[in-house]
Structure formats: C-alpha cells, structure tokens
Amino acid sequence: MIPPALSSSPHAPATPAEAGALEALVRRRRATPKFLPEPVPAEDIDHALRVAAEAPSGYNFQPWRYLVLRSPERRAKLRQAAFDQEKITEAPLVIVATAHREAWRQAADEILRTQAQRTGRDPADTQKIEKAKASAFAFIDQLPREVWLTRQVMIGFTYLMLAFESLGWDTAPMEGFDAAAVRDALGLPPDTEVVALLAVGRGAEPAKRHPGRLPIERIAYDENDGAPWRPVSES
Ligand SMILES: Cc1cc2nc3c(=O)[nH]c(=O)nc-3n(C[C@H](O)[C@H](O)[C@H](O)COP(=O)(O)O)c2cc1C
DSSP states (O other), rough: OOOOHHHHHHTOOOOOOHHHHHHHHHHHHBBBBBBEEEOOOOHHHHHHHHHHHHHHHHHGOOOOOEEOOOHHHHHHHHHTTTTTTTTTSSSSSSEEEETTTTGGGHHHHHHHHHHHHTTTTTOOHHHHHHHHHHHHHHHHSOOOHHHHHHHHHHHHHHHHHHHHHHHHHHOOOOSSOOOHHHHHHOOOOOTEEEEEEEEEEESSSSSSOOOOOOHHHOOOOOSSTTOOOSSSSSS
C-alpha cells in the first residue's frame, strides 16, 4: 500500500519530520558495490513499484516500463550485456527501466480520459481529448525520442530507487550496459529504449564512504547563468 501521505492533498505543507526523513534517506543512500544473496520480498517490490508509479511525467503519459529480474539465469544473461558487472548476479533483484519508443501512445486516450474524469471534465468529450492528444504528440514528436523517454523514465527510476532505500534495501544504479545487447539478451522488442538498471538487495560490506558532492554555490545560479547561488544556511 502507498502510505496515505503520498495520496493526500498536495497542498498540505510537509512536516519537518517528513522533510527530515527524505533528506536522511537521500544522504544515507550510496551506490552499493557488493550484495548478499538475501532475497527481496515480493511485497517490497510491489511497494517500490507503486511509489515509482506515482512519479510525474510529461502529459502524465507514464512511458516507463520496469522489467523485474529475480531469476539467476535471466540476470546472468543481463550481466553479459552489462560489461560483466558482478552486482547483476550478486544482487537478488535487478530492475531494468525501459520505455517503448512508440507503444506509450496507446495509453494516451485512457490517460487523458481518466484525467478528465478525475478533474471534473467530461471524459466523453472526444473532440477535446483528441485535441489535447494531438497537441501533446506534436510537442513530443519534435524532440529526439530517446531524450523525451529518458527524461521521463529517470524520474520513475529515481522514485523506485528511493522507495527501496526507504524499506531498508541497498541499491546500485547502472548505466554501464550495451542497450542492443540487453535487448538481445532479454528478448526485448527492437523499439525498446533501455534506460537504466537498478540492482537491489542487502549490501555485503560496511556502507561505502560518501564520495563527496560539489557545493550548491557551484551547481546553482541565482537568476543569471554563472551568478553563484549564495547559501543562507549551513549545509
Ligand atoms: C545513472 C547512473 C548510472 C550509474 N552507472 C553505474 C554503473 O554502470 N556501474 C557502477 O558501478 N556504478 C554506476 N553508478 C554509480 C555511480 O558511480 C555513483 O552513484 C556515484 O559515484 C556517486 O556515488 P554514490 O551513489 O554512492 O553517492 C551509476 C549511477 C547513476 C546515477
């Protein structure tokens, strides 16, 4: 079940405890290099997928698809397509975040109608739905498809990673793979974008040290590009 806070009014201010819990989770997470074989219960996978499904996406089109791999044989095949990264067979669970280059269009009607119904508009107003769809498709079609898909999928992927972390699991995100080889190894349709892999399990070693981050005055600008953001509080 998604905790009620996730589906309650978005206008309710977050409590300091909620803000603190998110920050603690984010600060605690490390990319885990080695995993124990302890399996991840299916209920926890359900939970993380439900949280990931809550991610926002352009036009709410939700083009992400998650391939859940628990079978050692399937993960062994994936490892061969991912530069032989050990974590893929060590961790009991790997999720392959993908998107189909065209199939996301098929859910557009359903999504736009549901949205109309839930926001008090007429879901049977086909003309309006068609107009909204045409305008959305026109915007999306003028972007390189992999740019648009990656933009969406990485948000869902991040929600997924943090959801597992919130349940006490360790994770390792991966971009080190050959997408064509992954499609081949797992029998994915040729129009599948393979966006990222997430290994999930119990870390085998004491938590890795924090590798450091650039300070916010280096990564954020105040109004003008290059004008550093000046922090008003201690980090
Ligand atoms: C999108 C993405 C792809 C990554 N790909 C790999 C990978 O293929 N192999 C790997 O060992 N680590 C990979 N990492 C882990 C990063 O190296 C790691 O997140 C980074 O060094 C910061 O360390 P931290 O996550 O522990 O803070 C990836 C991380 C991200 C976010």
